[in-house]
Amino acid sequence: MSQTIRVLVFGTTGTGKTSLCNALTGENQKVSNDALGVTFKSYTYEEVEISEGKSLIITDTVGLNESARGSVPSRDAVKALIKLLQDSKEGYNLLIQSFRIPRITQAEENNYEFFVKTISGSKIPTILVASGCENLEPMSKWKEENGNTFERMGLEYKDIICSCFASGGRLASVYDELRDESRQAVIEAIEAYATVEPVKLYTTMESFMILLKRSWNWLAGWLGVDKLMFQLNEPLIQLLIRIGFSREEATLLLGEVGVPTSK
Template sequence: MNRIRVLVFGATGSGKTSLCNVLTGRTRPTDSDARGVTSRSHSYAPFEAQGQRIELIDTVGLHESTEGTVPADKAILELVELLEKARDGFSLLIHVTRATRITKEHEDDYAFFVKKMTQGRIPVILAVAGCENEHPMGAWVERNRSAFASYRYRELIPCCFASGGPLESHYVPLREQSREALIASVVRNALLEPEKIYGGETGSSFTDALARIWNEFVEIAGLPEKYRKNVNESAYELMKRMGVPKTLRDAAVAHIPDLLQELGNKLPVPFLGRILKFVAGKALGAGK
């Protein structure tokens, strides 16, 4: 049985978690149900469909730091954790958007995940949520197909993830139709084997991958300028500029992530201990 690893990304509130719930048949609530926001990336337990073993990785929205739902330090931690989950590579990307106009957030997400993070090496499909009021459900996609011509989407899939309320009987068959269409598209477009973005024979390390996307993430997430990595600046120097004590920087270079977390937790910076644990564990302090 083939393993298909799928990275799901999209703007805040676009329906990423709802898509994952529909595909897996399980219900994982967002961290803020009122706003439909997921503030942590999440790997779902694999499920089987069409003879394939499919694993979904749901990502936090890149703009959630600017919208106040994710603190800056936690947003950085999310980026590092996301790269950690990318260790085994991905077979397919699913970009989730809503049936509205193309926004800057949509463009930013596509540029970050498709062009920067995975460097165009992994196929991507577009899932368009909010199509339940169209007749037929694919009408919006057909009317706006030309607007997506410049993107490298293999397919555009109209979807309904809505549930509950007086229209639930209307939503049920549309959700099932969406699930069938998405699974068929996943199986049709996924790579035969997950493509790694670092490690193995890629010639790229975790450090290389993080350096490639770091500044773009800082800009998209609206993080303070101090988080931006300067040209030719090592991670050790970046930590120094951010005010991380020398003992912690040296510990990072020495690859002692547990010690870093213990010491970092004593500093008045949210999540610094956990951030430095990841940083040290992946040799981000190289270049002392």
Template sequence: MSRKNIILFGQAGAGKSSLINLMAGKNAAETSMDLKSCTLRWQEYPIEFDGGSYKVFDTVGLEEPQLGIPQFLDAVENAYKLIQDLESKGSIDLLLFCMRAGRLTATLQNNYRLFHEFLCDKKVPTILVITYLENEVGAMDDWWKRNDEIFKDREVHVAGHACITAIRGNFARRYEESRITVRNLVKEFTADGQKRAWKGGDNLFVSFMRKLKELLVGSGKSRMKKGMVTRLTKRCGMSSDVAKQLADRIKKDEV
């Protein structure tokens, strides 16, 4: 049985660890009520359900208030290395974008673009999971019906969505409903052939390495770096200085 690779990203405090536990059906990930990360690296969680085997990689919430520029660059570089390593050895099957019900902030948009557009070159399906909807009046999915146009207007395009609660508490029915919803989406978008259909058969690792090759050779070096910096500033909301530092790190990693 092949194990599917899932990268989980999103804002701190959105309940990413609780989401992992919801999917796993047990306490696989340690949860915390504060916003402090124990590490700037990703955490790996093997989980199984409904006959499927998955490996979930929980990444750092990049908007966390204690992250200075060096720590931010470390966190993004670690995510980049993880993605390249997974793709070179097999594949990334799914991105899970976790956010707390509320406003779609500029930071959330930038994090989406960084993972979906820049790091994964739009070649991996992204599922949006909206948490903390246990007190939603009516069906939890009503939140999406009220807000989906905002996501479209701001060019946050996802393959699917799940409006959930990852808090059991007094919400057992909604908690179990949330588990079924998330698991079904994961199974649907990691099924054999789904990723190939989504990305048109192209290989993310080959695609990204082709671009980096242009960055690293002769006359294309300055032009490609400039293009990378432009993407990071215009699409991912980074300052020019931070974008240049990240581009230099990526270039150094590939030398």
């Protein structure tokens, strides 16, 4: 019996998410330099076999970029959040946070808080893939020296994989070897820590709305628009109108995701 493992990869721009996903899937998606943040722009790769009886479906999504905090229009943010949750209806077996050494920033904490705790409710195992370790021998040295720092910050990972997914240039042959080593290490971690069945983020429209309200209220606080948080028993369409959507726009958006306008 085969197993399909669904993985969500998140992290700030420039941490190597797309390079990681390309290496795992064999695709060649363009690496984005978009630093706008809170777009949740995502791409789901074609399913690929990673070992006998196991295949992988990866969704690569843009995380929270600290430089964009407070500058992203609320209309864009709430629309993107609704789409992200809709695209996640099948659930995930594993979360991967992408991080680039050496400095652990506030962005890592915010992304962990939003994706791991707020959206998944800490129900989905998470690993950290630390890129930029090509100058260390062995690459795992960074984990040995810095792994405890994440624990002290309350960031709990099943494992930390030190990696290099760089390519090209004068060190192309060296990068190729390190990239193959990193790919194998990440695949082994995926197989070791992924749940047997995908963990669904929601199963009914009621649970979808609970998750959406919880996620939006966290995000609204991060964006600095506390006044636009969900009010008690407020219908979603009313929130969208408060944020700046016309009633027609709000009705159309809710229809696209299958949410009754009374919700």
